[in-house]
Amino acid sequence: MEMDKRLQLINISKTFPGGVQANKDVSLDVKRGEIHCLLGENGAGKSTLMSILYGEYHPDSGEIWLNGEKISIPTPKIAIEHGVGMVHQHFMLVPTLSVAENIIMGMKPLASFLWDMKEIEKDIARFAVERGMKINPSALISSLSVGEQQRVEIIKALYRGVDLLILDEPTAVLTPQETHDLFETLHKLAEQDFSIILITHKMNEVMEVADRVSVLRDGRVIGTLPIANVTPAILARMMVGRDVSFNLEKSERAYGEPVLRVQALNLIGDKNRQILKDIALEVCSGEIVGIAGVDGNGQNQLALCITGLMKPTSGHILFDRKEMAGKSPLEFLKTGVGHIPEDRHAMGLVMEDSVADNFMLQRYNDKFFKKLGFLNMTAIMEYAKKLVKFFDVRTNSVKTAAGNLSGGNQQKIIVGREIDRNPKLLVAVQPTRGLDIGATEYIHKQLLQQREKGAALLLISTELEEILALSDRILVMFGGRIVGETSAGRANVDKIGLLMAGMQAEKE
């Protein structure tokens, strides 16, 4: 084995109980000082493979070689001892404890005293600076931004002597600026001979940060290539197994009448915090209005107000010139508002219920689905089968629980349900979050089709690419206000980026 190889995985296979084969004869090597991207769609087996490397799963067969030595990794503890660390997608940090406390937790025997926290904090600060990161070790985790918390996770791993760091979808929660900072940090670490494995399904990230990339599909490695030899198109073909069109075909068309008019909308939350301030916007029939912004700047509350799920403190929501503010969600539904909610698990679906039942969530009271006051199961099943087929939901049966489907198929249920009601206004919040290329492409096409049919669409997304690709007009939200507007034609990524960071708004 060559000396510059830190890690070598040889013919790793893993089949889960239930017969799903997540990894098939996966072989992979990672060099010292290398940023190695693991690219693949959801369900391609990336996370399983890394969980095997981190001792959370056990492979059925195959070998793990680390620094020229064959090892087995039964638990995360052993993985850390071998120098393998993992930054999980959901942070493993305790919000009520300080940075330093989170970092040293479990490093000393349980019976040891921690009188010397100040010393420990100093040491951690010094350690971080040496590796090109800045952090305040005495700060509480709950006071840190998401990007800073991620930095703590990285330091936590490195402080334990890890030299091979796995990051699972690290940019999913970051702003463009934070992503940039993270990649800079990773480059610095690679220069210091750390090896980094980055799990992602975003090709632009791979192009930006990777030295080499391995593409996984259906549990197999399709190929490992130096970044100089690939283009996004090549990667997409490797990931999906067919050509993917990046440029959505969007016809030029004139907008119709305004369907939604929001005027002077204000929302005041707990502790008198102003969540929405003087929001005014219009969405016309046949138009997609995109709202860009970093998560948590009031977009979600705006969507909830417009769909009737939250009552604004003041202001108007006019739907076809009819005042809707203060009406119940049911009345919003009846007027033709469709909603693809941000969190499909919490709001979009009842995970334990069947696919068919999930299609019925708003329509159980329709005459068509009732018989003598009871649900007409025959009609419901037929309707569900029709939708499953039409919207290409991959499921064994319409009686399968929605929670057993993949994220993409779950989202198709929601999109299908909302679209089939022929909404006049469709509010789509993060419609493709966590979805793979195939499913994203599909959902985007469905949204554009709604536009063709003359629906008004309000698209709220933190993915700038998505906003740019779909919108006719783009609004940017920051701190509960709309701080800027550009048409899609003139859309300028830098300008939007600055607005998202609040640069032209009153505060930093």
Add this chain to the structure above:
Amino acid sequence: MDFIFSLQLLLQATLRMATPLVLAGIGETFSERAGVINIGLEGYMLIGAFAAYTTVFYTDNLFLAILAAVLVTVLFGIAFAYFTITVKANQIIAGAVLNIIGLGISGYLYRILFAQTLKASAVRTFQQIPIPLLKDIPLLGPTLFDQNILVYSTYLLVPLAAIILYKTSLGLVLRATGEHPHAVESLGIRVIHIRYGAVIFAAMLAGIGGAYLSIAYANQFVENMTAGRGFIALAMVAFGQWNPIYVWLAGLLFGSTFGLQLRLQAGQTAIPYQFLQILPYVVTFIALIISHGRSMQPKAMGIPFEKEGN
């Protein structure tokens, strides 16, 4: 002079009444910090009280009695831990069951062993051990330093608990376990072990608190003699914001209401004694209303730990 003497009696009573509350409350603090709420403290205390009383009755040995109370409640603690941690039963229901069992078993065995035969009688109790010199400090001396050994033990227990919680590696892990157990597990520490330990520790202290009632505060066992003290200890933990020092102060507050109502009853006021007796419970009620909303309650408290991915 008369006033000073009354105050001194009140303060002495406060400490005596606070001790079982503080013992149970400190244990529960650790348990809840690790993410397991046990509303069954009342059950532990009754079992402990009965085990201690019975042991003294037959052996006349107070320390053996404490040991017995600890052993028996720890057994119940292990059972509670098994159901709530291993089997992942609902912690509130398991705690309610523990209360019912504690009340039932202690009452049942008491009747079998003692009540039927009228053998029940007063037993030896922990006596006051005045500490020379210190006890002569005016007011504070007799209050703090003329008590029995179990009261003294809380002087050590409370600071020790605070040090363990805030100044040791174990305490750090304990606090993290109740907030974000998956973070703890991801560092190679077994959440289940930490929780078992905390639950058993809580059982042990509640058992001693119960023993205190039957062989230090009183000199006999009475059915349901805890009279809601387990629940008051539970309220203290929330009121004391899961901090041993504050829990102790809350214990003194509730202890003082018990002491006050006794003093007032003895003082023959015009208020019917039933109203005085509800005083501690009314204060508990008010305390819970005050502490509501600014709660530091551990996030994962009451939620069974499930390993991810398996």
